[in-house]
Each structure stands twice: as structure tokens, then as C-alpha cells.
Amino acid sequence: MRPTHAPTRLPAHDHCDVLSALFRGSLCEQVASGPARCFEAGEFLYHIGGPARSVFLLRRGLVKVSAVSSGGQELTLRVYKAGDIFGELCLCTGERREQAVALQTSHAIEIPLERFIARMQQDSRAALEFVTTTCERLADAHERLRSLAVDPVLGRLVRTLLSLATELGEETSEGMQLTPHLAQRELAGIVGARREVISTLLNRMRAKGLLTYTRRGRIQIDRDRLEELSLSLAAEEHAEDPMLAG
Numbered sequence: 001m002r003p004t005h006a007p008t009r010l011p012a013h014d015h016c017d018v019l020s021a022l023f024r025g026s027l028c029e030q031v032a033s034g035p036a037r038c039f040e041a042g043e044f045l046y047h048i049g050g051p052a053r054s055v056f057l058l059r060r061g062l063v064k065v066s067a068v069s070s071g072g073q074e075l076t077l078r079v080y081k082a083g084d085i086f087g088e089l090c091l092c093t094g095e096r097r098e099q100a101v102a103l104q105t106s107h108a109i110e111i112p113l114e115r116f117i118a119r120m121q122q123d124s125r126a127a128l129e130f131v132t133t134t135c136e137r138l139a140d141a142h143e144r145l146r147s148l149a150v151d152p153v154l155g156r157l158v159r160t161l162l163s164l165a166t167e168l169g170e171e172t173s174e175g176m177q178l179t180p181h182l183a184q185r186e187l188a189g190i191v192g193a194r195r196e197v198i199s200t201l202l203n204r205m206r207a208k209g210l211l212t213y214t215r216r217g218r219i220q221i222d223r224d225r226l227e228e229l230s231l232s233l234a235a236e237e238h239a240e241d242p243m244l245a246g
């Protein structure tokens with residue numbers, strides 16, 4: 001039996017987004033001090049197994065946080081944009097369980113864990129905002145795991161493109177352009193599929209006029225048509241399960 005699709009964004013997440021914005025302003029801006037460090041594209045901010053004694057505030061650029069299996073397969077957990085914080089799992093363990101790498105030239109401020117915790121102890125509102133933000137990310141991670149287990153790659157790819165459009169898209173006269181430019185390897189890591197499969201699906205979607213893309217990773221989507229496709233795929237999977245279709 002296949003579970004029904006969860007919506008792309010739960011209604012409660014709208015509230016989480018507001019709290020996340022407050023969190024970035026009321027907490028990180030107050031505890032972050034000193035100049036930001038510059039990381040070039042491809043440079044790691046931290047590695048799996050390294051000490052986890054700080055969180056990061058991203059001032060500029062984009063950073064990918066990912067997990068790597070024992071076989072070397074990488075799964076992108078999240079892509080962070082300017083204004084986001086990451087590395088908060090340091091609160092759970094003294095060792096990094098994921099890695100963070102800059103996707104483009106990025107500037108980030110490292111906030112010592114002791115200062116971060118001290119600020120939350122002084123400000124109950126900031127602590128609530130942090131917990132809410134963390135819960136939102138855990139909910140997203142749970143949905144990712146569910147989707148990886150039961151959803152076809154095409155459905156995951158379509159929802160990933162729509163999600164990236166919401167988080168990182170830029171409206172142009174020709175449609176919604178995803179920023180930054182993502183290589184197919186990076187997109188495959190987010191979707192959780194082999195690059196060859198993603199390449200084939202992108203070619204098919206381009207042939208149907210759902211999107212355009214270049215070798216350098218510039219992707220432009222027809223958002224309305226992709227949303228229609230996403231709903232159609234969800235309906236088909238729902239109909240395939242007799243217990244859900246009845």
C-alpha cells in the first residue's frame with residue numbers, strides 16, 4: 001500500500017517560515033560577530049567526522065549540506081541560501097554527521113556553540129524559534145525519506161524543481177529560472193537518483209516544453225505545467241493503489 005502524497009508545503013510551515021525569519025534576525029544577528037569567511041565554490045565548510053562545536057550563518061552564496069553512505073553515494077539534505085543557518089546538528093553530537101560545501105563563492109560566519117546556547121538561554125523567544133525551525137527541517141527530512149522509499153524518480157524530480165523554484169527561483173520574462181545553475185550531478189543528489197536517470201528525464205521534459213536547460217546548469221521551468229504534472233502523477237499513483245482508490 002502506497003501512502004498518499006503529502007503536500008509540497010504543509011499549512012503549518014507558513015508559520016514556521018515566519019518564525020525562521022525572526023530566528024535569523026533575533027538570534028543569529030546578535031551572536032554573530034567578526035568578519036565572514038569566504039569559501040570558494042567546491043570548498044568544504046566542514047567534513048563528516050569533524051568536530052561539531054559551532055553553527056554557521058550564511059551571509060552570501062549557497063551551501064549544500066549532504067550525507068554520504070559507506071559506499072560513497074551522496075544525498076543532498078538541503079541547499080542553504082543567504083540568511084540561513086546550518087550545522088545545528090552539533091547540538092546533538094560532538095561530531096559532524098553531514099558535510100557542508102559551497103556551491104558558489106560564499107561568505108559565512110561561524111558561531112561558537114557556547115555563545116549560541118547562551119543566547120538561547122537568555123531569550124525564550126529565540127529558543128522557541130530555533131526549536132520550531134529545527135522541527136520544520138526534521139519534518140522535511142522525514143518527507144524526503146518517505147518519498148525516496150515509495151515515489152518514482154519522475155515525481156521526486158518534479159517536486160524538487162518546484163521546491164527549488166520556491167526557495168531559489170527568480171521570475172523572468174521567459175519563465176521561472178532556478179538560481180543557482182545546478183549541474184545534473186547536484187540535482188541528482190537532491191532527488192536521490194543516478195545522474196544518468198536525471199539526464200534522461202530532463203531531456204524528456206524539455207522535449208515536452210516543460211523546461212529548458214543548458215550544459216552549464218541553467219534551468220528554466222514552466223511552473224504552471226510542472227504543478228499540473230505533479231498533481232497528475234500523484235493522482236495516478238493514488239489510483240494504482242486499490243485501497244486508496246476505492
